[in-house]
Amino acid sequence: MANITDVSRLANVSKATVSRVLSGSRGVREESRLAVLQAAEQLNFRPNATARSLATQATDCVGIILSPQLGNRLASMLPLLEGALARVGKNMLVRFADGAQQQQQAVDELLGGRCDGVLVLGTKQPLNPDSRLIQLDGVSESDNLNLCYDLTFATESACRFLLGKGHRQLVLMLDDKSSPAGKSAIQGYQQALQQQSLPYNSQLVIDGTDNQQALLGLLNRYLPFTALVVQQDAQAADAMRLLREFNLHIPQDVSVISLEGSALASQLTPPLTCIEYPSERLAQESVRVLQAQLAQSLRPADEQQKFQGRLVVRESVVAR
The missing domain is CATH 3.40.50.2300 (Response regulator)
Structure with missing residues (x-):
């Protein structure tokens, strides 16, 4: 097994130079650095992680x-x-x-x-x-x-997409509307409505901690809506299931869009439109x-x- 001495001999530099190159330290000529790297690769030399940590005071x-x-x-x-x-x-x-x-x-x-x-x-x-x-x-x-x-941008983009499709009553389902993330999403929701001169209805913004209960409460109040914006794909899955129990079809009766875009989105029926998390x-x-x-x-x-x-x-x- 090759060691640092073998590398220094093949590269024709000192062991100290080899150590500086392999630890990423500065102050080494480019010619010497390349020689060390080529020698290390040729000898398949891998410095001991513990020794490197002691030398560099880094854990990697x-x-x-x-x-x-x-x-x-x-x-x-x-x-x-x-x-x-x-x-x-x-x-x-x-x-x-x-x-x-x-x-x-x-x-x-x-x-x-x-x-x-x-x-x-x-x-x-x-x-x-x-x-x-x-x-x-x-x-x-x-x-x-x-x-x-940027949840504000994501929510505004989702709502503008729905508004561009002719929807006017949009429900926003959040994890916690009083949280910083919830407030950011509501800001984007309001901005999209304002651009279309549409009123903001706080009853259409619901907490989705208990997804089905939140949506069930909305349905029982007979508030009309044609689109649902959810914070997570799992909320969309729960909402789709509940809406079908009320004989509402996705997307013919209610369109659904998510602000997440996980692997689950493409597996739902129908596949979920989303603003994909970066x-x-x-x-x-x-x-x-x-x-x-x-x-x-x-x-x-x-x-x-x-x-x-x-x-x-x-x-x-x-x-x-």
Whole structure:
């Protein structure tokens, strides 16, 4: 098995130069760097991870923290994050934590020597500011950098698509309309209505925590509607099932559009039109930004970076 001495001999450089090249340190001539990399590849040399960590004071590991109750949308990002991290030579350590206290404890533990940085998915509570921490779809009030889905844009886009098809009574079903995400969605809903000079009816905005009960209450109040905008694909599946029990056909009687666009969307009957969540872009950008913050030791950024979804038209929406 080749070692660092073999690489240094083949590359005709010192062992210290080999160590600097393989650890990514600066101050090495390009000619020497290329010689080391070619020698390492020729000898199939892979530096010991533990030794490299001791030399560079880096773990080459990024922690991922998420709630066990997290929806399919964010949980499905784990393989995308793993792939993005692998491409930059990082490993992934996943921790499940619920609530502000557990999540902060998990952050402190991982940043205490186990990981170089941490990505927190979907936290609803502000976490202590740290340049090694990035939140994905976290609370907007946090002092940490938050990369998030532009739910205002997604909701406005979904509603404008329906309005363009002639729909005028639109129901908006949310996880929690009092949450920051819920308020963002309502803002997009109102903006779309205002552009068409249509009134806002708060009775058509419902909480979907108990999907069937929320929609059942709406049906029992005999409020007319021709289209349903849901926050999650699972809500669409439940709504379609209940609407059929009331002899309402999808999409002939009620059109349905989702703000998620998971794998479930294409499996429903009819296949679900949606504003697709930008999972791959969020995963790639979160890793890139975290790498930049770790390399430059940037101070925590008190800002959000929003990512827009894209409209995927299937068969659950028809014109009126």
